[in-house]
Amino acid sequence: xxxxxxxLTIFLVVAGLFLYAVVRYRHRAEDADASREPSQxxxxxxxxxxxxxxxxxxxxxxxxxTTRVILMTQSIPKPASSMDVNVVGHQFWWEYSYPKLGVxxxxxxxxxxxxxxxxxxxxxxxxxxxxDHSFWVPRLAGKMDLIPNQINTMWIDPQQAGLYxxxxxxxxxxxxAKMLIRVYADSPADxxxxxxxxxxxxxxxxxxxxxxxxxxxxxNSCISCHTIAGTVATGRFGPDLTHVASRETxxxxxxxxxxxxLRAFVDNPEHFKPGVLMPAMHLNDKxxxxxxxxxxxxx
Amino acid sequence: xxxxxxxxxxxAQAATTHTAPRRLVLDVLNDWVTTVDHKKIGLMxxxxALVFLVVAGIQALLMRIQLSLPNNDFVSPQAFNSLFTMHGTTMxxxxxxxxxxxxxxxxxxLMIGARDMAFPRLNAFSFWISAFGGILLYFSYFGAxxxxxAGSAPDVGWFAYAPLTARVFSPGHSTDYWTLAILLSxxxxxxxxxxxxxxxxxxxxxxxxxxxxxxxxxxxxxxSSLVFVAVSPLTAAQIMLMLDRYVGSHFFDTxxxxxxxxxxxxxxxxxxxxxxxxxxxxxxxxxxxxxxFSRKAIFGYAAMVAASVGIGFISLSVWAHxxxxxxxxxxxxxxxxxxxxxxxxxxxxxxxxxLATLWGGKIHFTASMMFAIGFLFQFLIAGLTGVMLSIxxxxxxxxxxxxxxxxxxxxxxxxxxxxIFSAFYYWFPKMxxxxxxxxxxxxxxxxxxxxxxxxxxxxxxxxxxxxxxRIYTYEADRGWMxxxxxxxxxxxxxxxxxxxxxxxxxxSYFKGPIAGPDPWDAWTLEWSTPxxxxxxxxxEIPTVASRRPLWDLKHPEDPDSNYE
Numbered sequence: 001x002x003x004x005x006x007x008l009t010i011f012l013v014v015a016g017l018f019l020y021a022v023v024r025y026r027h028r029a030e031d032a033d034a035s036r037e038p039s040q041x042x043x044x045x046x047x048x049x050x051x052x053x054x055x056x057x058x059x060x061x062x063x064x065x066t067t068r069v070i071l072m073t074q075s076i077p078k079p080a081s082s083m084d085v086n087v088v089g090h091q092f093w094w095e096y097s098y099p100k101l102g103v104x105x106x107x108x109x110x111x112x113x114x115x116x117x118x119x120x121x122x123x124x125x126x127x128x129x130x131x132d133h134s135f136w137v138p139r140l141a142g143k144m145d146l147i148p149n150q151i152n153t154m155w156i157d158p159q160q161a162g163l164y165x166x167x168x169x170x171x172x173x174x175x176x177a178k179m180l181i182r183v184y185a186d187s188p189a190d191x192x193x194x195x196x197x198x199x200x201x202x203x204x205x206x207x208x209x210x211x212x213x214x215x216x217x218x219x220n221s222c223i224s225c226h227t228i229a230g231t232v233a234t235g236r237f238g239p240d241l242t243h244v245a246s247r248e249t250x251x252x253x254x255x256x257x258x259x260x261x262l263r264a265f266v267d268n269p270e271h272f273k274p275g276v277l278m279p280a281m282h283l284n285d286k287x288x289x290x291x292x293x294x295x296x297x298x299x
Numbered sequence: 300x301x302x303x304x305x306x307x308x309x310x311a312q313a314a315t316t317h318t319a320p321r322r323l324v325l326d327v328l329n330d331w332v333t334t335v336d337h338k339k340i341g342l343m344x345x346x347x348a349l350v351f352l353v354v355a356g357i358q359a360l361l362m363r364i365q366l367s368l369p370n371n372d373f374v375s376p377q378a379f380n381s382l383f384t385m386h387g388t389t390m391x392x393x394x395x396x397x398x399x400x401x402x403x404x405x406x407x408x409l410m411i412g413a414r415d416m417a418f419p420r421l422n423a424f425s426f427w428i429s430a431f432g433g434i435l436l437y438f439s440y441f442g443a444x445x446x447x448x449a450g451s452a453p454d455v456g457w458f459a460y461a462p463l464t465a466r467v468f469s470p471g472h473s474t475d476y477w478t479l480a481i482l483l484s485x486x487x488x489x490x491x492x493x494x495x496x497x498x499x500x501x502x503x504x505x506x507x508x509x510x511x512x513x514x515x516x517x518x519x520x521x522x523s524s525l526v527f528v529a530v531s532p533l534t535a536a537q538i539m540l541m542l543d544r545y546v547g548s549h550f551f552d553t554x555x556x557x558x559x560x561x562x563x564x565x566x567x568x569x570x571x572x573x574x575x576x577x578x579x580x581x582x583x584x585x586x587x588x589x590x591x592f593s594r595k596a597i598f599g600y601a602a603m604v605a606a607s608v609g610i611g612f613i614s615l616s617v618w619a620h621x622x623x624x625x626x627x628x629x630x631x632x633x634x635x636x637x638x639x640x641x642x643x644x645x646x647x648x649x650x651x652x653x654l655a656t657l658w659g660g661k662i663h664f665t666a667s668m669m670f671a672i673g674f675l676f677q678f679l680i681a682g683l684t685g686v687m688l689s690i691x692x693x694x695x696x697x698x699x700x701x702x703x704x705x706x707x708x709x710x711x712x713x714x715x716x717x718x719i720f721s722a723f724y725y726w727f728p729k730m731x732x733x734x735x736x737x738x739x740x741x742x743x744x745x746x747x748x749x750x751x752x753x754x755x756x757x758x759x760x761x762x763x764x765x766x767x768x769r770i771y772t773y774e775a776d777r778g779w780m781x782x783x784x785x786x787x788x789x790x791x792x793x794x795x796x797x798x799x800x801x802x803x804x805x806x807s808y809f810k811g812p813i814a815g816p817d818p819w820d821a822w823t824l825e826w827s828t829p830x831x832x833x834x835x836x837x838x839e840i841p842t843v844a845s846r847r848p849l850w851d852l853k854h855p856e857d858p859d860s861n862y863e
Contacts, residue, residue, distance in 0.1 A: 003686075003687055003690055003693065004687075007683040007684075007686060007687055010683060011679065011680065011683055014650065014651075014654070014679055015676060015679060017654055018654055018657070018672075018675055018676060018679070021654060021657040021658050021662075022657065022662060022672060025593070025657060025658065025659060025660050025661065025662050026661075026662045026664065027594075027661040027662055027663045027664075028661075034661075037594050037661075037854075038593075038594050038595055038659055038660050038661050039659065040595060040596045040859075040862075041595065041596070041598060041655075041659065042596055042598070042599075042600065042862050042863070043598050043599035043600065043601070043602065043652075043655075044599070047599075047655065048599050048602045048648070048652075051647065051648060051651040052644065052648060055643065055644045055647045055648075056644055059640045059641060059643065059644060062640060062686070062690065063636060063637050063640055066633075066636050066690045066691060066692065067633050067636070069690075069691075069692045070629050070632055070633055070636070070691050070692060071629055073692060073695075074628070074629040074632070075629055091468075130462070130468065131460070131462055131463045131468055132460050132462075132463070132559055134624060134699060136699075136765070136767065138696065138764075138765035139765075141695070142624070142692060142694075142695020142696040142698075143624050143695055143696070143698065143699065144624055144626065144695075145624045145625050145626060147559050147560060147625065147626070148462060148553035148554075148559055149553050149556065149557075149558065149559070150559070150560065150626065152625075152626035153626075165765075165777070166765065167767060167770070168767070169624075169698075169699045169700070169767040170460070170624075170699060171380075171456045171460070171463070171768075171769040172463065173463060173468065174376050174377055174380060174454075175376060176380075176769060176770060176771075177376065177769075177770035177771045177772050177773070178772075180774070274375060274376050274377070275376055275377065
C-alpha cells in the first residue's frame with residue numbers, strides 16, 4: 001500500500017508536469033514571435049541536485065520498508081506447532097509427502113486451516129526431480145522455485161478454510177500450463193480424518209471387475225511408475241495412486257476425476273495433456289473398463 | 300572501345316532488354332553484399348531487423364489468438380512454446396539489437412564528423428555473422444530434426460533455463476539451433492560494439508572533445524561498452540551448454556550434479572544489462588529528437604552524460620532481481636533490491652531533464668515528436684512498475700506473472716519501439732532523401748497508441764489475478780478471459796499501425812517530398828551533409844566549436860560556444 005501510494009503520487013506529479021509542459025509550450029503559429037527560437041537554457045546545478053536528492057530519499061524509504069518485509073518473511077523462527085510437507089516438482093505434477101504423518105499424495109495438497117490465536121503454519125520443503133518449477137498459489141503466498149539439487153523452503157498460513165488454486169510458475173516443458181495446484185485448507189477435524197484415511201493402504205475392492213483391473217495394472221508397466229500402497233506397485237516416477245479416487249481431479253488438476261475421464265486418460269493421456277510423460281498403454285476396451293473400475297475403487 | 304565496333308541494331312536491342320537489367324540487379328546485389336560503407340551496413344541492419352520485427356510480431360499475434368479464449372486449441376502446446384521462445388529470442392537478438400546497431404552504425408560516424416567507422420571490414424563481418432545467426436535460428440523450422448521429428452523450432456523459452464536445455468529434456472536439435480544462433484549473433488554484437496567504441500574514441504573531427512559529442516554518441520559509447528561486459532558471459536554460457544550437450548561436461552547438467560542456478564546467473568548477468576543495451580539507444584534518440592522539436596538545447600548535458608554512465612555501471616549489479624524466487628536468501632535478496640532501486644535515480648534524472656528541455660520551448664508536434672512524447676509517458680509508467688517489482692516481496696507474488704510481461708513490454712514497446720518509430724520519422728529523410736508522410740505518421744501514432752494501451756495496460760490485471768506467463772492455455776473458471784480478450788484486441792490495432800508504417804515507408808521512398816539536407820532545422824553534423832549523404836560523408840572534414848555546430852552556423856550572433 002505504501003509502495004502503491006508512493007508510485008502513484010510520483011506518477012501523478014511527473015505526468016502532470018509533462019502534460020502541462022506539452023500543452024503550455026506547444027508551438028503556436030499565430031504567436032507574434034512564432035518564428036523566433038525560444039531562449040536557450042543549458043541547465044542548472046541546483047535543479048539537478050534537487051531531482052537527484054529527492055529520489056534518493058524515496059529510495060531509502062522504500063528500501064527500509066522492503067528489508068523489513070523480507071526479514072519478516074524469510075528470517076522468522078519456525079514455530080513448534082507448524083506442519084511439514086515435502087514438495088517435489090515433476091514434469092508435470094506435484095508430489096507431496098508429510099514426513100511426520102507418513103502420508104504421500106499428489107497434486108491436491110491438504111493442510112489444516114490455521115487459527116490466528118494458535119497458528120499452525122505449513123512449512124513446505126521443496127525440490128525438483130527434473131526441471132525447474134515454481135510453486136505459486138497467489139492467495140496463500142508469493143512463489144518459490146523448485147530447483148533440482150537445491151532445497152528451498154516457504155511457509156503458508158491460511159486462516160480461512162476452503163480451496164485455493166494455483167499453478168506452476170516457472171516454464172518446465174510442454175505441459176507447464178497444466179501443472180495446476182489445488183490446496184485444500186481443512187478444518188482440524190476434517191484434516192485429521194483425511195490423514196487417517198490416507199494412511200490406510202489401498203482398499204481391496206470385492207467387485208470382480210476392479211479385481212480384474214488390479215491384475216491388469218500389476219501385469220503392465222503401470223507399476224514401474226506408480227505406487228499403490230499395499231500392492232506390488234511401488235514406482236515413483238508418476239503420482240501415487242493409493243487413494244486416487246479420493247481426489248477431485250486427475251492429470252494434476254487438468255480434468256475432473258470421474259470414470260469417463262479416468263478411462264479416457266488411461267486410454268490416451270495425450271488427449272487431455274499432449275506432451276505428458278505417461279505413455280498410452282494400448283489396452284483393449286475390456287481391460288480399459290477393468291482398469292477404470294480398479295482406479296475408481298481406490299477411495 | 301565497344302562503341303567503335305558497329306553493332307547491328309537488333310543485337311543492341313537484345314543486349315539492352317536481356318542482359319542489361321540482369322547486370323543491374325547483380326551489380327546492386329554485389330554492391331550491397333561487398334560494401335564496407337557504414338551507412339549501407341546500417342541500412343542493412345535496419346532492414347533485416349524490420350523483417351524480423353514483422354515475423355516476431357506475427358508470432359505474437361498467433362499467441363494472442365490462442366490466449367484470447369480459455370482452453371483454446373488454435374495451436375498445440377508444443378507450437379505455443381516454440382512461438383513464445385522464438386518471439387522473445389527474435390525480438391531481443393534479431394530485432395532490438397540489429398535495429399539499434401543499425402542506427403548507431405549510420406549515425407555515429409556522421410555525428411562525429413567521420414568518414415566511416417574505425418574498422419569498416421569488421422563492421423561488415425559483424426553484420427553478416429549476426430544475419431547468419433538469425434537465419435540459422437529460423438532454419439530450425441525446417442532443419443531441426445530430432446526425436447520430435449523435423450521442423451521443431453526451439454521451445455525452451457528465451458532464457459532457456461537449465462536443465463530444460465539438457466539433452467534428456469530437449470532431445471532434438473532445436474536447442475542447438477538456438478544456442479548457435481545466439482552464439483553467432485553475440486560475436487556480431489561484440490564486433491560492432493568494439494567498432495563503435497573505437498570510432499567514438501579515435502575518429503572524432505577536430506574540435507569535437509568528448510564534452511562536445513552529441514548525447515546520442517555518448518549513449519552509444521555506454522551501450523557498446525555494456526555489450527562487451529554483458530554479451531561475453533552469454534557467449535561463454537552457450538559454449539558451456541554445447542559442451543554439456545555433446546561432450547559430457549556437467550556445468551548445468553543437474554542429473555550429474557551440475558547447477559541450474561549457475562545458468563541463471565550467467566544468463567541474467569547478460570540479460571539485465573541487455574535491457575539497458577536496448578533502452579540506452581532509445582534514450583539516445585530522445586536526446587536528439589526532443590531538443591530539436593522543442594527548439595531548445597538539451598537541459599543538463601553534463602548530468603545526462605553522468606546519468607547514462609551511471610546507469611551503465613549500476614546495470615551490471617542488478618541481475619539477480621530476476622532470481623528473487625530462486626531461494627538466494629534474505630542477504631542476497633536485500634542487496635539486489637537496493638541495487639535495482641538505485642538505478643531508478645539516474646533514470647529519473649533523465650526524465651526530469653527531458654521535462655526541463657520541453658519547459659519553455661516551442662514544441663512542434665511532428666509524428667516523430669508525438670512518438671517521443673508517448674515514450675516519455677510510457678517510460679515513466681514502466682519505470683514505476685519496475686520500482687514496484689524491485690521490491691522482493693512484491694516480486695515473489697508477481698514475478699513470472701503477466702504483470703511482469705506487461706512491465707517489460709511497457710519498456711520494450713512503450714519505451715524502445717516508440718522511440719524507434721520516432722527515430723524513423725526523424726532520420727528517414729536523411730537516409731532516403733525523402734520525407735515520410737506526416738499524415739500517415741500521425742495515423743500510425745494514434746492507432747498504435749490505442750493498441751499499445753489496450754494490450755499492455757490491461758495485461759497487468761491477469762498478472763495480479765494470478766495468471767503465470769508462458770502457459771499455452773488456462774482454465775475457464777479463473778476469470779482471466781475478459782482481460783485476455785481485451786489484450787488480444789489491442790494486438791490487432793498494433794498490427795494495423797505497423798502495417799500503415801511499412802506502407803508509409805514504401806510509399807514515401809518513391810513518392811515522398813524531397814527532404815533536402817536539413818528538413819528539421821536541426822543542429823548536429825549529420826544535417827550538414829546532403830540527404831542521403833555521399834559515400835565519403837563529408838567533402839571536407841568539419842571543425843566544431845560547440846555541441847551544436849549547426850546552431851553556431853545558423854546563429855553566428857549567439858553561438859553556443861559562449862555558454863559551454
